Amino acid sequence: MLTDNIYKERAVSFSLKDKLRDYNQLIKLRLNLTVVFSTFIGFLLGSTGHVHWSGLLVVVIGGFLTIGAANGINQIIEKNSDKLMKRTENRPLATNRMSVEEAAIACLVMGTAGVLMISLYLNMTAGLLSLVSLCLYGFVYTPLKKITPFSVYVGAIPGALPTIIGFVAASSKLGAMGWIIFVIQLIWQFPHFYSIAWICDEDYKRAGLKMMPIGTIKDRKAALQIVLFSLLLIPVSFLPYYYGYSHIITTALMVLCSTVFTLQSYKLYRSLENATARKLMFYSIMYLPVMFLIMLVDKMIS
Numbered sequence: 001m002l003t004d005n006i007y008k009e010r011a012v013s014f015s016l017k018d019k020l021r022d023y024n025q026l027i028k029l030r031l032n033l034t035v036v037f038s039t040f041i042g043f044l045l046g047s048t049g050h051v052h053w054s055g056l057l058v059v060v061i062g063g064f065l066t067i068g069a070a071n072g073i074n075q076i077i078e079k080n081s082d083k084l085m086k087r088t089e090n091r092p093l094a095t096n097r098m099s100v101e102e103a104a105i106a107c108l109v110m111g112t113a114g115v116l117m118i119s120l121y122l123n124m125t126a127g128l129l130s131l132v133s134l135c136l137y138g139f140v141y142t143p144l145k146k147i148t149p150f151s152v153y154v155g156a157i158p159g160a161l162p163t164i165i166g167f168v169a170a171s172s173k174l175g176a177m178g179w180i181i182f183v184i185q186l187i188w189q190f191p192h193f194y195s196i197a198w199i200c201d202e203d204y205k206r207a208g209l210k211m212m213p214i215g216t217i218k219d220r221k222a223a224l225q226i227v228l229f230s231l232l233l234i235p236v237s238f239l240p241y242y243y244g245y246s247h248i249i250t251t252a253l254m255v256l257c258s259t260v261f262t263l264q265s266y267k268l269y270r271s272l273e274n275a276t277a278r279k280l281m282f283y284s285i286m287y288l289p290v291m292f293l294i295m296l297v298d299k300m301i302s
Contacts, residue, residue: 022092022097023092023106025092026068026071026072026092026093026098026103026106027068027110028068028071031071032064032068033064035063035067035159035162036064037289038163038288038292039060039163039169040059040166041163041166041293042162042163042165042170042178043056043059043166043167044056044299045163045166045170045177045181045292046166046167046169046170046171046178047171048171051170055122055169058122058169059122059126059165059166061117062113062115062117062121062122062130063118063130064114065110065113065114066110066111066114066115066134067162068110068114069106069110069111069114069134070111070137070158072107072110073107073134073137073138073142074137074142075091076093076100076103076104076107077138077143078142078145078207079094081146081207081209082094084203084207085200085203085207086203087200087203088203114130115127118130118165118169123168123169123172125168126165126168126169129164129168130161130165132158132161133158133161133162134158136154136157136158137158137159140154141154141158145211146209146210147210148210149212149213149214149215150214151211152193152213156189159185159186160182160185160186160188163182163185164178164182167181176243176245177245180239180240180245181292181295183236183239184236184288184291187229187233187236190226190229191226191229191261191280192284192285192288194212194225194226195226195268195277195278195284197213198212198218198268198277199274199277199278199281201217213225218272220272223265223272224269226265226268226269226280227268227269230261230262230264230265231265233258233261234255234258234259234262236258237258237291238251238255240254245295245298245299246295246298247298247302250294250295254291254294257290257291258287258291260283261283261287264279267279268280
């Protein structure tokens with residue numbers, strides 16, 4: 001009898017552990033936390049005087065729930081596509097470990113709770129932007145991925161909105177600084193997305209997803225588009241200084257980061273190799289938080 005109880009307890013424990021692992025995959029926890037970091041930084045950049053810490057907590061939790069819902073919707077729509085790709089074939093919906101109905105209910109609860117938290121506790125503008133980001137990513141960008149490579153342009157918008165959501169949640173308005181951080185994150189999306197698309201090209205082709213730069217395969221034309229988007233980040237790095245939000249030293253650091261980013265893209269143009277694309281991807285992951293942290297430090301010492 002005692003042995004049976006131990007087995008039952010272990011079964012419940014394993015079942016709970018497995019379910020948590022499935023929800024971890026459904027909301028793409030690591031990606032989610034990376035995006036929430038942008039919201040966190042945006043809130044701090046938008047704060048004037050003392051930071052409203054309870055507001056920061058709300059926008060982080062609300063953003064986490066909203067982004068989790070968007071990622072879940074993405075997996076519901078791409079359930080059959082995910083089965084065809086090595087990087088996604090073990091997701092809970094693709095393996096039928098989780099039903100579409102369960103995932104849909106979870107996304108509805110998370111999305112509603114996240115948007116309402118931000119709207120009611122902070123302001124309606126930030127809440128509306130959260131809703132727009134959720135809908136664009138889940139219901140527009142996701143299905144477009146099978147139709148046109150222009151989907152990346154659509155996906156870049158919700159990808160760049162979290163920083164603005166944090167900024168507006170703190171300041172209740174979208175000033176020049178809000179637009180600057182939006183533009184930086186918007187342009188950054190393209191070399192970041194395309195470096196991933198380069199590495200995962202075979203997987204994406206198996207699933208019928210059109211993720212490479214417009215009108216290209218893994219060739220110099222594709223790499224050139226990546227270089228051009230990276231190159232745009234150099235003049236954009238001057239915008240905070242132009243509008244009086246940063247000092248010359250921090251501006252120089254931002255320009256340096258953008259220049260190195262462009263050089264990494266150029267290396268891909270020269271080599272056209274997956275290994276170089278992977279290095280570019282890793283650099284892109286570091287680039288955005290470093291840029292925003294430089295801007296935040298500048299704000300703190302001003």
